[in-house]
Amino acid sequence: MVTPGPMTGKLLWQVTMSLDGFIAGPGGDMTWMSGSGGPNPVAYEVMSKIGALLIGGRTYHLDDNSPATERSKPYGGAWTGPMFVLTGEDPAEAAPGFTFLSGDIGAAVAAAKDAAGEKYVNILGANVAKRCLAAGLLEEILVHVAPVLVGDGVRLFDQPGFDSLRLEPISLTTTDKVANMWLRVPARATP
Numbered sequence: 001m002v003t004p005g006p007m008t009g010k011l012l013w014q015v016t017m018s019l020d021g022f023i024a025g026p027g028g029d030m031t032w033m034s035g036s037g038g039p040n041p042v043a044y045e046v047m048s049k050i051g052a053l054l055i056g057g058r059t060y061h062l063d064d065n066s067p068a069t070e071r072s073k074p075y076g077g078a079w080t081g082p083m084f085v086l087t088g089e090d091p092a093e094a095a096p097g098f099t100f101l102s103g104d105i106g107a108a109v110a111a112a113k114d115a116a117g118e119k120y121v122n123i124l125g126a127n128v129a130k131r132c133l134a135a136g137l138l139e140e141i142l143v144h145v146a147p148v149l150v151g152d153g154v155r156l157f158d159q160p161g162f163d164s165l166r167l168e169p170i171s172l173t174t175t176d177k178v179a180n181m182w183l184r185v186p187a188r189a190t191p
Contacts, residue, residue: 009113011054011132013123014046014142016178018150023126025153028058032150040144042173042180047079051116054108054132056125057087060098074124082115084108086128105131126154133165138185141167145179 016033017023025032053074074083083098086108101108109132112121123129123138132138143156167183174180 009051009116009118010120010139011109011113011123011137012046012050012120012140012142013129013132013138014043014144015126015129015156016144016146017156018146018148020149020151021155022150022153023156025150027153029153032148033146040175040178040180042142042175042182043144044078046120046122046142047075049120050079050081050122051119052082052084052112052121054112054121054123054128055083055085055098056123056128057085057089058127059125060085060087082112084112084115086125086131105135106137109135109137126156126158130157130159133185136187140170141181141183141185143181143183145181147177 015023018032022032024030055074080097085098085100086102086105087100088102099111101111105128109121115121123132129138129141166186168186170182170184172179172181
C-alpha cells in the first residue's frame with residue numbers, strides 16, 4: 001500500500017463520499033454510509049496516524065438522523081485523542097474530551113497541530129475544510145468513494161466562484177467496497 005511520507009503534523013481532510021459527490025444526505029443524514037465503506041484497510045491505517053481532530057460545529061451537532069460526534073465517539077469509538085470544535089458558540093455543557101475554539105482558522109489549526117505532534121490533524125466537516133483550503137492550510141485530502149448514490153445533501157466541495165485547483169495524486173487504492181484517493185493540495189497564494 002502506498003502511503004505519504006513523513007507527516008510532521010500535516011492537516012488532512014479524510015472523508016467518505018458517495019459516488020455522486022455527497023458526504024452527507026439531506027439534513028446531515030449519514031445513514032447511507034452504514035455498510036458502504038468497510039472494512040477499509042486504508043481508513044484503519046490512517047486512523048492510527050491521526051493525532052487530533054478539528055471538527056466543525058455542524059458535525060459536532062449532527063441532526064437526529066445520525067449519531068452526533070458529541071454522543072458517539074468518532075470512528076465508532078475506535079479512535080481517541082484530542083478533539084477541537086471550531087464554532088462560534090460554546091455549548092452550555094460540552095461533552096468530555098472536546099475543546100471549543102472560535103475565530104481565526106489559523107489559530108484553530110495551530111492548536112490542533114500542537115496537540116497532534118508529528119501525527120495528522122484530521123478535519124471532520126465540509127465548512128472547516130473549505131476554510132482551511134481558503135487559508136492555504138489544507139495539505140492533504142483522502143477521499144473514500146463509496147458505491148452509493150445519495151442524490152441530495154452536502155457535497156464534498158461546493159463553492160461558487162472558486163478558481164479550480166489541480167490536486168496532486170499521492171495514491172489510489174481500491175477494496176471490494178471503496179476506492180481511496182489520496183491527494184496533496186499544492187501550495188498556492190491565499191487571498
